[in-house]
Amino acid sequence: DTAVSQTPKYLVTQMGNDKSIKCEQNLGHDTMYWYKQDSKKFLKIMFSYNNKELIINETVPNRFSPKSPDKAHLNLHINSLELGDSAVYFCASSQRTGGANVLTFGAGSRLTVL
């Protein structure tokens, strides 16, 4: 069973389009995250949700809108895609209550904007 699953794995699209990436975790965790990894492998936090509430929004452009319908799902919608949005987007989850700090990551969604 995949613990954190993301779809799609690959996404190729034109500038200006709108796209979504979905994430689901079956670990029973209460916190989910989106990270962006650039071409140099640097992982940077974008958003974090705890029990469907936004707790971190790390100066990400308004074109990026996360949505958490329940604590097992965190989706990412991107409007008006730009070339600089090309990256691998990782979803992750952790259990915030009890102080556990280990994030479990999904396999990533590679977005290419042409």
Place this chain on the structure above:
Amino acid sequence: EDKVVQSPLSLVVHEGDTVTLNCSYEVTNFRSLLWYKQEKKAPTFLFMLTSSGIEKKSGRLSSILDKKELFSILNITATQTGDSAVYLCAVFQNEKLTFGTGTRLTIIP
């Protein structure tokens, strides 16, 4: 500004060698330091360190944290080709993991 710095950025060694990867940090509200291994896809968890001076071991890998000097090291002994990967250091602070730039380790057979 919070920062996590890893060195070296890349390392190429022969199979059987021992390597030491470094991670230093300057962050607010430190809670723990984590090491991850990233091959082609998702980063996979290796160690979490919260206390100074206590070594964590898993097979040929070990890690230790120095909270006074604000650094950690990851050691890999008797390296194998399967150890080739990017090793990521991250600090859990302010409800998130802040990552370093990673060390790309290449093991030559």
